[in-house]
Amino acid sequence: MKVLVLGAGAVGGYFGARLAEKGVDVTFLVRERRREQLKQRGLRVQSVHGDIHLEQPQLIVSGEKAGPFDVILLSNKAYHLDDSIESIEPYVGGNTVILPLLNGIAHMERLWDTFGRDRVLGGLCFIETTLNPEGDVVQTSQTHDMVFGEWEGGGSERVEALKQAFAGTKASIRASADVQRDMWQKYLFITTLSGITTLMNSSVGPIRDAVYGLELTRQLAEESAAVMRKLGAPIDEDVEDKQMDTFMKQGYRMKASMLRDMEKGLPVEADHLQGFLIQKADQLGIAVPMLKVVYNNLKVYELKREAAK
Structure with a gap:
């Protein structure tokens, strides 16, 4: 399964690194400045659950050819939503699933309008992370949860596929039958x-x-x-x-x-x-x-x- 993580910040960097640590094929879509930082330093996570150092994470800048991807993980801030949608559009294929981890609920309508309700899962995360001055992800609490599921509830083949692909990750990642709630x-x-x-x-x-x-x-x-x-x-x-x-x-x-x-x-x-x-x-x-x-x-x-x- 090919996963594209939009950004390599506090949230996307953490969960993307955990997935890559497990062996999932993860690519980070980042800005040019962030790419140069990660090329020089690698993606580093300081965590109470164990540190990670991806020496050469897979990186692309918006517009570069790649994909399509099976899953696109959105962990951006809501005020960057329009730019984020524009950035990921070239990497959305016929079977791509978009998994947003944004706070709130208003972003769902915007994603549905752009990509269609059938492409967008419900999703959320609970985690306390920040970037330090060197650009490393610092995760400080025991909670590091990611939840996803079909908006209308229940299960599906694609949710089960994600569940299997993410199983064994050193983070709490689970499927929900009632993700709206x-x-x-x-x-x-x-x-x-x-x-x-x-x-x-x-x-x-x-x-x-x-x-x-x-x-x-x-x-x-x-x-x-x-x-x-x-x-x-x-x-x-x-x-x-x-x-x-x-x-x-x-x-x-x-x-x-x-x-x-x-x-x-x-x-x-x-x-x-x-x-x-x-x-x-x-x-x-x-x-x-x-x-x-x-x-x-x-x-x-x-x-x-x-x-x-």
Whole structure:
């Protein structure tokens, strides 16, 4: 099975390296600058689950001839979605399956419109990774999960083929018979986690310890879940309780990737995550004051970032 991973950043670099470590035929589609960095240094992963060093990873730059590929793994940020779609189009063949690991849900419509619903699987991941100044992937928590499945649920031959190809990888990769539910519930968790950590400019631990930290976190989760239910999302009845249980289990220093991006002065996915839910809430007449506070904080960051350029 030939796999194309779009990018070799914190998420794509990690899962792509794990697949290549296992022996899967993996190619990374990267920008020219990243290719030169990886040619000189190789793709290095520092992980609590064991380090990896791919001395000569297979690399292509957009426009170079390659493929078609059996699977294209999308791990880009949502604000790069249009560019990502343009980059992968030349490598999509008659039987190519596209597996997105983006946060949120809004990207699915865009992918369906471009490639057709039959080509796009549902997918998500749970992982805490970043790139260090040398361009190495640093993975620091026990969680390194990737989940995929047919959007309409159930199983299929192609999902089974992926399951078999990825079996034995030193990461938790599994097929789901209800990936819509998994994606919506991950969306709820990441909206809450990214929202509260960026609003408080803090890792999880101090937020839990502060006087109103858990109350505000719960309010954010409840507002987001209320919008999702009105949209018909297949989330659990007690999802807020489960989300708070998960929040309590996070490491003291755990930060959402959005906060790490802010600390580096990078763009954030405010519109794709919190903004999407606020737009739907306004259309549905649902009050989401906490969600709007979170979103406004992110938009202030974006304005200050733009002004500093």
